[in-house]
Amino acid sequence: MRAGGFGKHGIRFRAKQAFGVAGLMALGLFGGTAQANPQPGQLNLTPGVTTYSHIPYMLNNVALGVCVVIGILVFGAMFIAMFRFRKSRGAVPEKWSHNTTVEIIWTAIPVVILISLAWLATDGLRKFSDTTGSQMTVKVTGYQWKWRYDYVDYLGKPLHVDFMSKLDDQSNATRQLDSGLDPYAVKADGEQTYLLNVDHPLVVPIHTKIRFVITADDVIHSWFVPALGWKMDAIPGVINAAWTNINTPGIYRGQCAELCGQDHGFMPIVVKAVSQDDFAKWLADQQKAATPPAPAPASTAAAPAQATAQVAAKQSTQG
Amino acid sequence: MAHAATHDEHHDEHHEHLNFFQRWVMSTNHKDIGTLYLVFSLLMFFIGGSFAMVIRAELFKPGLQLVQPYFFNEMTTMHALVMIFGAVMPAFVGLGNWMIPMMVGAPDMALPRMNNLSFWILPFAFALMLSTLFLPGGGPAGGWTMYPPLSIQSASTAYVVFAIHLMGISSIMGAINIIATILNMRAPGMDLLKMPVFVWSWLITAFLLIAVMPVLAGAVTMLLTDKYFNTHFFDAAGGGDPVLFQHVFWFFGHPEVYIMILPAFGIISEIIPTFARKPIFGYKAMVFAIASIAFLSFIVWAHHMFAVGLPLGAEIFFMYATMLIAVPTGVKVFNWVATMWGGSMTFETPMLFAIAFVILFTIGGFSGLMLALVPADFQYHDTYFVVAHFHYVLVTGAIFAIMAATYYWIPKWTGHMYSEFWGKVHFWNSVVWVNVLFFPQHFLGLAGMPRRIPDYNVAFANFNMISSIGGFLFGASQLIFLGVLIHCVWFSKKKATDRVWEGARGLEWTLSSPPPHHSFTIAPVIHDEELAHGHVED
Numbered sequence: 001m002r003a004g005g006f007g008k009h010g011i012r013f014r015a016k017q018a019f020g021v022a023g024l025m026a027l028g029l030f031g032g033t034a035q036a037n038p039q040p041g042q043l044n045l046t047p048g049v050t051t052y053s054h055i056p057y058m059l060n061n062v063a064l065g066v067c068v069v070i071g072i073l074v075f076g077a078m079f080i081a082m083f084r085f086r087k088s089r090g091a092v093p094e095k096w097s098h099n100t101t102v103e104i105i106w107t108a109i110p111v112v113i114l115i116s117l118a119w120l121a122t123d124g125l126r127k128f129s130d131t132t133g134s135q136m137t138v139k140v141t142g143y144q145w146k147w148r149y150d151y152v153d154y155l156g157k158p159l160h161v162d163f164m165s166k167l168d169d170q171s172n173a174t175r176q177l178d179s180g181l182d183p184y185a186v187k188a189d190g191e192q193t194y195l196l197n198v199d200h201p202l203v204v205p206i207h208t209k210i211r212f213v214i215t216a217d218d219v220i221h222s223w224f225v226p227a228l229g230w231k232m233d234a235i236p237g238v239i240n241a242a243w244t245n246i247n248t249p250g251i252y253r254g255q256c257a258e259l260c261g262q263d264h265g266f267m268p269i270v271v272k273a274v275s276q277d278d279f280a281k282w283l284a285d286q287q288k289a290a291t292p293p294a295p296a297p298a299s300t301a302a303a304p305a306q307a308t309a310q311v312a313a314k315q316s317t318q319g
Numbered sequence: 320m321a322h323a324a325t326h327d328e329h330h331d332e333h334h335e336h337l338n339f340f341q342r343w344v345m346s347t348n349h350k351d352i353g354t355l356y357l358v359f360s361l362l363m364f365f366i367g368g369s370f371a372m373v374i375r376a377e378l379f380k381p382g383l384q385l386v387q388p389y390f391f392n393e394m395t396t397m398h399a400l401v402m403i404f405g406a407v408m409p410a411f412v413g414l415g416n417w418m419i420p421m422m423v424g425a426p427d428m429a430l431p432r433m434n435n436l437s438f439w440i441l442p443f444a445f446a447l448m449l450s451t452l453f454l455p456g457g458g459p460a461g462g463w464t465m466y467p468p469l470s471i472q473s474a475s476t477a478y479v480v481f482a483i484h485l486m487g488i489s490s491i492m493g494a495i496n497i498i499a500t501i502l503n504m505r506a507p508g509m510d511l512l513k514m515p516v517f518v519w520s521w522l523i524t525a526f527l528l529i530a531v532m533p534v535l536a537g538a539v540t541m542l543l544t545d546k547y548f549n550t551h552f553f554d555a556a557g558g559g560d561p562v563l564f565q566h567v568f569w570f571f572g573h574p575e576v577y578i579m580i581l582p583a584f585g586i587i588s589e590i591i592p593t594f595a596r597k598p599i600f601g602y603k604a605m606v607f608a609i610a611s612i613a614f615l616s617f618i619v620w621a622h623h624m625f626a627v628g629l630p631l632g633a634e635i636f637f638m639y640a641t642m643l644i645a646v647p648t649g650v651k652v653f654n655w656v657a658t659m660w661g662g663s664m665t666f667e668t669p670m671l672f673a674i675a676f677v678i679l680f681t682i683g684g685f686s687g688l689m690l691a692l693v694p695a696d697f698q699y700h701d702t703y704f705v706v707a708h709f710h711y712v713l714v715t716g717a718i719f720a721i722m723a724a725t726y727y728w729i730p731k732w733t734g735h736m737y738s739e740f741w742g743k744v745h746f747w748n749s750v751v752w753v754n755v756l757f758f759p760q761h762f763l764g765l766a767g768m769p770r771r772i773p774d775y776n777v778a779f780a781n782f783n784m785i786s787s788i789g790g791f792l793f794g795a796s797q798l799i800f801l802g803v804l805i806h807c808v809w810f811s812k813k814k815a816t817d818r819v820w821e822g823a824r825g826l827e828w829t830l831s832s833p834p835p836h837h838s839f840t841i842a843p844v845i846h847d848e849e850l851a852h853g854h855v856e857d
Binding site: 042176192220265 | 381382383384386387388389392460461462466468469472555556559560561562595596597598599600601602604626627628631634635638639642643645646649650652653656657658659660661662663664665666674677678681682685686688689692693694695697698700701702762765766767768769770771772773774775776777778779780781782822
């Protein structure tokens with residue numbers, strides 16, 4: 001299933017290159033349905049791949065549309081004024097400097113527009129903030145400069161799977177100052193993944209409401225995958241909650257979005273969404289690998305228990 | 320009006336006897352101090368601009384070619400600190416120093432010695448801050464917002480905190496001086512609601528400065544004690560909260576962004592009526608809009624923090640309050656357009672910059688409205704969309720207004736006309752390249768490119784290259800500005816008339832060009848039809 005997804009991506013990519021600049025830009029703006037990861041010439045937000053991600057996308061489009069219409073009206077009036085009321089055309093200045101009716105109108109109309117935008121945004125925000133009813137919990141911890149993922153529970157059962165996720169070696173070698181390596185040559189599965197690939201992606205099932213609890217160990221980071229439709233700061237001492245429910249299998253790439261030191265630009269995020277069956281298999285493999293020799297060092301072994309405790313505390317305060 | 324009277328005082332100028340040191344370093348004259356502020360600001364504009372050139376050069380193509388990531392972070396941090404505290408704010412204080420006494424009919428600022436002190440603190444503050452770039456450990460690299468815990472990992476915290484304290488003291492003294500001047504030194508008959516909009520905008524801005532600079536000082540002092548004195552204000556391990564800093568910082572920071580735009584509103588409100596030859600539309604609405612924006616600026620700070628995990632109620636409150644700002648801001652834009660409507664316009668360089676301001680600032684306002692919508696902000700936040708937004712409001716907003724003001728008033732200051740041809744060359748280069756520079760950054764942000772990164776995925780390459788080309792050419796265009804200024808001050812042979820612009824109204828144009836040492840030694844008589852914004856009956 002995943003292979004099919006990549007094939008489609010690859011074809012789309014090659015076709016796009018043939019289009020030339022205008023076609024490329026048109027695709028960038030309107031052809032974004034399956035393109036969750038950044039594309040050359042992309043002009044707009046991605047609609048994303050989750051049950052929530054169309055909300056910011058639509059809100060963005062509506063707000064942009066409103067701004068464009070207001071812009072055309074205001075700037076249009078301005079340009080008409082600049083052509084009609086020029087001294088060089090013999091325009092004689094008028095004396096008026098006040099018009100109550102017009103002023104009331106142009107105060108009231110924006111208020112109405114703002115109320116409708118606020119209504120849409122509030123509705124979206126309420127959906128986003130509802131993290132209840134999740135079937136899975138993943139704890140995300142930001143470090144300088146890598147991410148740690150703890151699978152806390154899945155379908156009501158506690159899990160003990162955790163790993164670090166950092167920039168892949170190929171990107172890391174290429175990104176060194178004057179490395180002489182070509183960023184365009186960094187590829188994985190047919191995608192150009194320079195600075196957007198990791199050694200261990202976060203593997204999650206589709207059609208599952210996943211709750212993320214997000215924190216950090218040293219400085220503030222921010223967990224941001226555009227295809228999921230949100231970012232959430234990872235703050236030491238604070239546990240933030242967010243959720244996602246991915247519709248389409250695929251690999252979704254993002255980056256740390258809060259300045260966190262010298263390698264802020266080099267701690268990407270990769271979410272690999274797979275079918276629930278594939279996820280069950282992956283999970284079994286992970287647990288098998290983890291149990292017999294207990295390879296994890298003491299500090300990391302203690303962490304999932306601690307994470308569970310913190311999540312429980314968070315749940316009880318939200319309760 | 321009082322023109323004849325002040326002319327008699329002309330011989331009274333004693334600054335000709337002063338040597339260079341006495342004239343400039345010991346000055347208590349509002350015009351000389353205004354000039355010092357403006358020259359300092361121009362210097363900082365070029366220093367901050369050179370940091371921006373480093374940033375755009377590194378981002379020219381994917382891969383690291385020029386600087387190490389840590390140095391890149393120092394550049395983004397210093398670029399912001401220098402441009403905000405060194406270029407934009409001193410430029411507005413300089414313009415206020417020069418123009419406010421002349422606009423309200425006063426001989427000088429109310430507190431001339433403090434005026435000297437508030438300027439001369441600044442070179443020391445910036446010498447301290449910029450010196451960190453040459454010290455072991457380097458300059459601040461945690462962003463101008465200085466979020467802990469990252470910012471206190473830096474070796475230069477103490478330098479930067481002390482420099483910010485100095486800048487804050489300077490700003491507060493400048494603000495006190497401006498308030499004292501406006502409230503006490505107006506000529507008889509210059510009622511508050513007859514003052515030029517620029518003076519109103521500065522009066523309100525000065526109150527914002529006094530309200531928030533101490534808050535910034537408190538925030539950075541807590542950083543200092545967290546780093547050196549074992550306090551834990553922002554340290555979670557000691558019971559503190561890193562988010563507390565963000566609340567305190569943005570309680571300063573949001574009014575601060577209006578400190579950088581309200582005087583610009585005032586400038587544009589002077590220039591458009593002059594070149595439209597028509598009184599400003601809705602004078603009282605303009606003043607009220609500035610006051611409303613200033614009030615709202617205190618209750619919207621957390622819109623910079625939508626992604627920190629605020630409770631739902633807080634997100635909703637700050638979203639609504641932020642959206643509300645669009646109403647008075649919209650009123651201002653509509654009023655500027657209505658001022659042009661039915662006028663008799665000419666398009667000299669100040670007017671060109673003012674018109675570009677109205678259009679491009681409004682575009683920055685549009686992206687600001689989009690950013691206010693919380694679910695959309697979860698996508699935009701900390702991406703290049705935000706970078707594009709605040710550069711539209713700060714570069715094509717604040718800085719274009721400062722340039723407009725410079726072209727508008729420099730004939731008055733120097734007594735010479737600048738070169739209109741080269742002014743227009745500067746304008747058209749600036750307005751084209753600034754859009755090539757910042758417009759593609761919207762697309763980069765929407766595609767998901769985070770801000771403050773030294774290197775990026777190849778998908779972002781094309782727009783970054785376009786943006787960098789725009790950046791280099793915008794930067795180069797500012798050398799034309801420098802040339803126009805040098806020519807105007809020292810080489811221009813064309814004398815400016817007292818009125819300078821056909822449609823100019825207001826007390827400053829009744830003085831000679833250049834004006835006498837003490838602006839109005841005898842209080843002028845106020846004629847309503849000569850007010851800056853025209854005679855308004857409402």
